[in-house]
Amino acid sequence: MNKQTLNIGLFGFGCVGYGLYQVLNKTNGVQARIKKVCIKNPQKVRPVSDVDFTITASELIDDPEITIIVELTDDADAAFEIVKAALKQGKGVVTANKKMVSEHFAELLDLQKQYQLPVLYEAAACASIPIIRNLEEYYDNDTLSRIEGIVNGSTNFILSKALNEGLDFGETLSIAQSLGYAESNPSLDVDGFDAAYKLQILCAHAFGLLISASDITRIGIRSIGQEEFRYAREKGFKIKLVAQAFKTSEQSIAAFVIPKFVSAQSPLFGxxxxxxxxxTETAFADRQFFSGKGAGAYPTASAVLSDISALSYNYRYEYKKIHNANATELDTDFRLQVYVRVPLELGKIAHSVFDSIDVLQQDKKGICITGLASLQRLQELSGNFQEAAIVLCDGEKTSVTTAEIQTFELSEL
Ligand SMILES: NC(=O)c1ccc[n+]([C@@H]2O[C@H](COP(=O)([O-])OP(=O)(O)OC[C@H]3O[C@@H](n4cnc5c(N)ncnc54)[C@H](OP(=O)(O)O)[C@@H]3O)[C@@H](O)[C@H]2O)c1
Known part of the structure; x- marks a missing residue:
């Protein structure tokens, strides 16, 4: 394979863009230099003086010396226009923009085919963890049956701090924002959108499943309160926002993002x-576990750097599982072992979500039920009632002690 020296046209010089500039200056491994950087606000004071900045995209896109475009803006719509223009001008692309990749996944496949050029996006899912290329290459022959992960650093920070320090959601969110871990509009993180974008991308590479993020059942962490943390502490669990996808038959995949009680037996506990x-769970390798920083300037830039290096070897995703004739589809018709807590007035509605109930507890403030519930009805409950705290149970069944079971009459509600 020929290794080329790359002239990079970089879009965005924020957290990750500046991180990439620093990482490139610290490594000799990749033969690449940033020729020009396109940013949005020309008035902003920049931390470096040796970089050629512009606000005109065409100065990068139309420059014949620039061989690849690295897209690190925070604007998904602008990012897609940049990617399209770059490919049209014969330049391969590296991007970290999960929202853009998720929203335009099918179009990106077509564009790569049309122009016979790669778009690489390792940093878009789990930042520093090299998961996409592993799903694409390493698990090419060993059939994957499941992927399950913590893919959003902000919610993991919020949940970790709330559990360890007894703080409530609002307090931990403010701390996460002040440390730059959460968006100023936190909905992307706490309502699970970001995790769903990433799960959609992972599903395409893991199973060849082409869906949109809006197809994925998504329940966020907003309603999780002190009752859930107390329950978790008592049982020795932690609460994590977990994205997971698994085969329910040879051709169908379940995929959802739902908070989960995680026991100490799971690698996700730590x-x-x-x-x-x-x-990951596969037919032959069995269970494997990847972990690493899911955000931050250097960890994210390291994945971008790896993609830049891969481009220099003419690497591209082959999307073999998508092109496989055995197309897979999304399965939404199954049941999950789950914990639901609602205010008293929603007790009847919460009860109707369950096919079978293991434990039901009621006090002045609300009702807490664990049992087996349909995914579709859980999604409806979560979508219609923000007050409903929904957490997956770890394992097949929660343990039930007689003392926990109370007689329950619907007419009492
Ligand atoms: N931060 C992380 O830890 C992390 C992790 C994984 C993936 N990502 C992804 O990486 C990307 C960049 O994130 P970030 O945290 O670096 O964002 P950021 O700090 O907010 O920086 C965004 C940069 O994009 C520039 N920009 C915005 N619109 C533009 C446009 N139309 N043309 C040119 N430049 C434009 C901004 O210019 P100005 O400087 O002029 O405002 C700024 O330099 C996002 O897609 C994000 O989802 C980030």
Missing amino acids: VDDVYNGVI
Whole structure:
């Protein structure tokens, strides 16, 4: 393979863009230099003086000396226009923008085919963890049956801090924002959108499943309160926002993002703060576990750097599992072992979500039920009632002690 020297046209010089500049200056491994950087705000004071900045995209896109475009803006719509223009001009692309990759996944496949050029996006899922290329290459022959992971660092930071320090959601969110871990509009993280974007991308590379993020059942962490943390502490669990996808038959995959009580037996138990972790299960290798920083300037830039290096070897995703004739589809018709807590007035509605109930507890403030519930009805409950705290149980069944079971009459509600 020929290794080329790359002239990079970089879009964005924020957390990751500046991180990439620093990482490139510290490594000799990749033969690449940033020729020009396109940013949005020309008035902003920049931390470096040896970089050629512009606000005109075409100065990068139309420069014949620039061989690749690295897209590190925070604007998904602008990012897609940049990627399209770059490919049209014969330049391969590296991007970290999960929202853009998720929203335009099918179009990106077509564009790569049309122009016979790669778009690489390792940093878009779990930042420093090299999961996409592993799903694409390493698990090419060993059939994957499951992926399960903590893929959003902000919510993991919030949940870790709330559990360890007894703080409530609002307090931990403010701390996460002040440390730059959460968006100023936190909905992307706490309502599970970011995790769903990443799970969609992982599903395409893991199973060849082409879906949109909106197809994925998504329940966020907003309603999780002190009752859930107390329950978790009593049982020796932690609460994590977990994205998971697994085969329910040869051709169908379940995929959802739902908070989960994680026991100490799971490798995800030790994944705290802004770290991410992904478990894979395959036919022959059995269970494997990846962990690493899921955000931050250097960890994210390291994945971008790896993609730049891969481009210099003409690497591209082959999407073999997508092109495989055995197309897979999304399965939403199954049941999960789950914990639900609602205020008293929603007790009847919460009860109707369950096919079978193991434990039901009621006090003045609310009702807490664990049992087997349909995924679709859980999604409806979560979508219609923000007050409903929903957490997956770890394992097949929660343990039930007689003392926990109370007689329950619907007419009492
Ligand atoms: N931060 C992380 O830890 C992390 C981890 C994984 C993936 N990512 C992804 O990496 C990307 C960059 O994130 P970030 O944290 O570096 O964002 P950021 O700090 O907010 O920086 C965004 C940069 O994009 C520039 N920009 C915005 N719109 C532009 C446009 N139309 N043309 C040119 N430049 C434009 C901004 O310019 P100005 O400087 O002029 O405002 C700024 O330099 C995002 O897609 C994010 O989802 C980030």
